[in-house]
Amino acid sequence: MKEVIEYIERNRERYLEELNEFLKIPSISTDPKNREDVVEAAEFVARQLKASGMEKVEISATEGHPIVFGEQITDPDQPTVLVYGHYDVQPVDPIELWESGPFEPTVRQGELYARGAADDKGQLFIHFKSAEAFVKTGQRLPVNIKYLIEGEEEIGSPHLDQFIEENQELLGADVAMVSDTAMFARGVPSICYALRGLAYFQLDLEGASTDLHSGSFGGAVVNPAFELSKILAQMKDDDDRITIPNFYSQVRDLTDRERQEFSRLPFDKSAYMKDIGIRELPGEKGYSPLERLWTRPTFEVNGLSSGFSGEGAKTVLPARAMAKVSMRLVPDQDPDQISDLFEDYVHSLAPSSVKLKITRMHGGKPWVASLDHPALIATSKAIKKGFGKDPVFQREGGSIPVVATFAELMNLPSVLMGIGLPDENAHAPNEKLNLENFYCGIKSSAHFLDELSRSGL
Amino acid sequence: MKEVIEYIERNRERYLEELNEFLKIPSISTDPKNREDVVEAAEFVARQLKASGMEKVEISATEGHPIVFGEQITDPDQPTVLVYGHYDVQPVDPIELWESGPFEPTVRQGELYARGAADDKGQLFIHFKSAEAFVKTGQRLPVNIKYLIEGEEEIGSPHLDQFIEENQELLGADVAMVSDTAMFARGVPSICYALRGLAYFQLDLEGASTDLHSGSFGGAVVNPAFELSKILAQMKDDDDRITIPNFYSQVRDLTDRERQEFSRLPFDKSAYMKDIGIRELPGEKGYSPLERLWTRPTFEVNGLSSGFSGEGAKTVLPARAMAKVSMRLVPDQDPDQISDLFEDYVHSLAPSSVKLKITRMHGGKPWVASLDHPALIATSKAIKKGFGKDPVFQREGGSIPVVATFAELMNLPSVLMGIGLPDENAHAPNEKLNLENFYCGIKSSAHFLDELSRSGL
Numbered sequence: 001m002k003e004v005i006e007y008i009e010r011n012r013e014r015y016l017e018e019l020n021e022f023l024k025i026p027s028i029s030t031d032p033k034n035r036e037d038v039v040e041a042a043e044f045v046a047r048q049l050k051a052s053g054m055e056k057v058e059i060s061a062t063e064g065h066p067i068v069f070g071e072q073i074t075d076p077d078q079p080t081v082l083v084y085g086h087y088d089v090q091p092v093d094p095i096e097l098w099e100s101g102p103f104e105p106t107v108r109q110g111e112l113y114a115r116g117a118a119d120d121k122g123q124l125f126i127h128f129k130s131a132e133a134f135v136k137t138g139q140r141l142p143v144n145i146k147y148l149i150e151g152e153e154e155i156g157s158p159h160l161d162q163f164i165e166e167n168q169e170l171l172g173a174d175v176a177m178v179s180d181t182a183m184f185a186r187g188v189p190s191i192c193y194a195l196r197g198l199a200y201f202q203l204d205l206e207g208a209s210t211d212l213h214s215g216s217f218g219g220a221v222v223n224p225a226f227e228l229s230k231i232l233a234q235m236k237d238d239d240d241r242i243t244i245p246n247f248y249s250q251v252r253d254l255t256d257r258e259r260q261e262f263s264r265l266p267f268d269k270s271a272y273m274k275d276i277g278i279r280e281l282p283g284e285k286g287y288s289p290l291e292r293l294w295t296r297p298t299f300e301v302n303g304l305s306s307g308f309s310g311e312g313a314k315t316v317l318p319a320r321a322m323a324k325v326s327m328r329l330v331p332d333q334d335p336d337q338i339s340d341l342f343e344d345y346v347h348s349l350a351p352s353s354v355k356l357k358i359t360r361m362h363g364g365k366p367w368v369a370s371l372d373h374p375a376l377i378a379t380s381k382a383i384k385k386g387f388g389k390d391p392v393f394q395r396e397g398g399s400i401p402v403v404a405t406f407a408e409l410m411n412l413p414s415v416l417m418g419i420g421l422p423d424e425n426a427h428a429p430n431e432k433l434n435l436e437n438f439y440c441g442i443k444s445s446a447h448f449l450d451e452l453s454r455s456g457l
Numbered sequence: 458m459k460e461v462i463e464y465i466e467r468n469r470e471r472y473l474e475e476l477n478e479f480l481k482i483p484s485i486s487t488d489p490k491n492r493e494d495v496v497e498a499a500e501f502v503a504r505q506l507k508a509s510g511m512e513k514v515e516i517s518a519t520e521g522h523p524i525v526f527g528e529q530i531t532d533p534d535q536p537t538v539l540v541y542g543h544y545d546v547q548p549v550d551p552i553e554l555w556e557s558g559p560f561e562p563t564v565r566q567g568e569l570y571a572r573g574a575a576d577d578k579g580q581l582f583i584h585f586k587s588a589e590a591f592v593k594t595g596q597r598l599p600v601n602i603k604y605l606i607e608g609e610e611e612i613g614s615p616h617l618d619q620f621i622e623e624n625q626e627l628l629g630a631d632v633a634m635v636s637d638t639a640m641f642a643r644g645v646p647s648i649c650y651a652l653r654g655l656a657y658f659q660l661d662l663e664g665a666s667t668d669l670h671s672g673s674f675g676g677a678v679v680n681p682a683f684e685l686s687k688i689l690a691q692m693k694d695d696d697d698r699i700t701i702p703n704f705y706s707q708v709r710d711l712t713d714r715e716r717q718e719f720s721r722l723p724f725d726k727s728a729y730m731k732d733i734g735i736r737e738l739p740g741e742k743g744y745s746p747l748e749r750l751w752t753r754p755t756f757e758v759n760g761l762s763s764g765f766s767g768e769g770a771k772t773v774l775p776a777r778a779m780a781k782v783s784m785r786l787v788p789d790q791d792p793d794q795i796s797d798l799f800e801d802y803v804h805s806l807a808p809s810s811v812k813l814k815i816t817r818m819h820g821g822k823p824w825v826a827s828l829d830h831p832a833l834i835a836t837s838k839a840i841k842k843g844f845g846k847d848p849v850f851q852r853e854g855g856s857i858p859v860v861a862t863f864a865e866l867m868n869l870p871s872v873l874m875g876i877g878l879p880d881e882n883a884h885a886p887n888e889k890l891n892l893e894n895f896y897c898g899i900k901s902s903a904h905f906l907d908e909l910s911r912s913g914l
Contacts, residue, residue, distance in 0.1 A: 091767070208735050214759060217750070223758055230686075276678065277667070280810040289677040298671075301683045302671060302774070304763040304778060305763075305766035306758065308550070309781065313487070313613065324765055351739065353736065
């Protein structure tokens with residue numbers, strides 16, 4: 001390992017240059033305008049895998065964006081790790097809030113700013129460079145390695161499950177490695193052992209067939225913006241409990257051990273609030289902020305649009321109102337079942353005077369891992385060597401639906417070794433990645449391959 | 458009068474051509490981009506007044522858009538009418554719903570389509586052409602006439618009250634004539650004797666300082682879009698009564714006579730609903746649709762905006778949410794007092810976890826006239842001659858704040874002789890004016906000048 005680690009140290013600058021090339025590609029998966037860019041990012045990934053010594057590299061077309069697969073089998077008796085990641089990124093709006101261009105990677109004070117720096121290009125990249133370090137120093141990879149890199153994570157991975165289902169043999173592995181989460185805090189390397197799921201919807205309400213004058217028609221014609229507000233307002237009660245009937249019936253209570261461990265984590269309430277510019281941490285009664293973020297489901301309004309929202313005043317009675325809404329789910333809630341409950345409830349709340357359309361946008365299952373799994377223990381040792389300190393075990397509020405898919409379709413356990421930070425603005429302007437964590441991440445990834453070969457898996 | 462009416466009949470085509478020139482000017486008062494166009498519209502009006510024989514025509518600058526004044530004093534013993542109107546128009550969004558360009562006047566099946574056709578350029582125009590008909594047929598105007606034409610009606614007339622206050626002598630008159638309302642129905646010429654007032658606001662809520670990932674942060678961070686929905690939802694109860702404390706304390710109940718007269722009007726519920734594409738006429742309990750539209754105050758959401766509202770799904774926890782809201786007011790509600798009540802109530806509803814900003818956009822007082830006034834009786838006779846049938850007396854749900862200003866500052870009664878139709882899409886795409894009503898309106902305006910001279914006023 002000494003040679004491998006030295007190689008990594010020597011190549012820091014080149015790694016950054018190559019990552020910058022990756023980040024310059026505006027591979028926004030949700031926007032049809034960027035379709036070619038997404039393909040370019042897939043090709044970039046394929047070239048990286050070849051450079052990392054993979055024997056087999058394939059770009060597979062889907063009905064959406066392509067999936068990149070890579071493989072190097074060095075010893076069938078050794079365990080096989082399947083590295084999962086995504087090369088697509090979130091949209092960049094509001095673009096005017098970026099201090100440097102989202103696709104012009106810029107280093108300021110040890111942080112690399114670009115859309116995708118943390119989510120997920122920069123994190124994925126560490127697993128290319130760890131393999132490369134073994135190959136380029138003339139060593140055999142300590143375990144077998146496979147890569148499954150998709151381009152549709154930010155739009156809910158609509159074609160990934162089918163690909164996995166149809167390629168179970170190709171993808172066969174003993175553990176999946178995913179770096180797409182954040183560390184608990186700066187200087188606190190972490191392993192994430194649970195994720196929340198997701199159910200995302202668009203609600204469209206329509207009243208009159210055209211916008212009307214609010215003076216001439218107000219009082220006899222339904223206002224869909226008001227009715228939408230009423231529906232949304234009824235989704236949570238005064239204790240911030242979600243009011244959808246039977247919504248909580250499958251929710252697994254957090255254990256006493258978890259409550260204790262979470263309460264020991266160095267969660268600095270006032271620093272957290274200061275970071276994101278809030279004055280309070282409101283939320284569901286009876287749970288601490290970390291418990292709410294990690295172990296409790298939520299209901300969020302992600303977007304609103306209706307009528308006139310430009311400068312000045314327009315006395316319009318809008319014909320239409322739209323909301324994007326989503327729920328974060330926790331074990332053992334099922335997105336399909338929750339979606340049914342949600343739709344029934346919204347239908348029951350909407351007055352007969354509006355036309356209501358509910359569109360299911362995407363969903364993902366929640367997931368939780370066993371802390372005693374050999375791969376988690378190997379990861380813990382690898383992080384200790386890569387970062388110089390023991391990791392903490394945490395959960396995460398976001399979704400990585402593929403982790404649930406691995407568990408269900410392939411009975412494949414996952415390890416979530418995130419090297420992002422909580423303030424890295426994933427999905428927001430000025431997304432960034434701490435460069436020191438990036439380099440420690442490459443070393444941890446290399447140690448992981450080594451530790452896994454001795455884990456008894 | 459015979460000569461005057463014949464002159465009007467002979468000049469129908471030229472009237473339409475000249476009105477089209479007026480309608481081609483995109484005098485949108487709310488948009489700074491159109492500032493020059495608004496000035497051009499003012500100059501057009503001044504030229505029309507000169508052509509109508511006015512001795513004195515002046516364009517007065519204000520801090521906003523100019524005010525055009527015109528005057529012809531023919532006999533100090535005769536009554537003086539002050540014609541009020543506005544040459545500015547509403548914005549045109551959503552532009553994609555217009556079947557012909559908003560500033561490319563087009564006649565289809567007897568209807569003239571253009572922004573401002575009904576509100577208010579087309580209606581104002583009838584009072585230019587009636588005066589012209591007297592002058593061009595070599596006759597003295599039967600009464601003295603003054604014109605007060607502003608360019609800021611659609612943004613709440615911010616500089617008109619001051620102009621009126623400072624020019625009371627110049628504007629001195631016995632009655633104001635305003636054509637900026639709709640007839641009760643096609644074929645039912647009408648006089649409007651009451652208007653609702655207005656109080657319009659923008660609400661801005663802010664949570665975190667930047668948009669956040671709804672997975673990583675959802676559960677501990679306030680969602681301003683949800684909190685905004687909650688505030689809006691609490692503005693009306695299940696009976697559609699507005700819940701602002703003391704909101705109804707100044708509301709004048711409608712009289713038994715009004716209830717009876719309204720119930721006799723040919724209000725075709727199913728045609729009304731079909732016209733605007735709705736299936737029900739919901740609203741405040743205990744009042745008929747016409748009573749609600751004309752005599753009851755309302756609360757409307759005019760616009761909503763927050764987070765992500767584009768194509769697809771973005772899992773954002775928005776930093777900000779905005780609503781445009783307004784209340785229609787009825788006699789004797791006062792916009793300032795109602796605005797205070799509204800602001801206090803919204804502040805009481807907003808949680809401490811959001812920053813709330815309330816902006817007063819504009820307001821206008823409600824108004825009601827006496828049905829026995831000689832000018833109303835003269836108008837009634839003029840309409841009978843111009844349209845060939847007796848008018849009905851109705852109220853109107855919209856605001857014309859200047860009417861309240863005339864009453865308060867100058868003790869000046871107003872006559873509202875609207876020749877628009879209820880389905881003419883004022884403030885919406887495909888605004889139009891019925892050409893037959895336009896020509897009958899010119900004749901009615903000429904008869905009004907004649908009848909007023911014999912009204913005993």
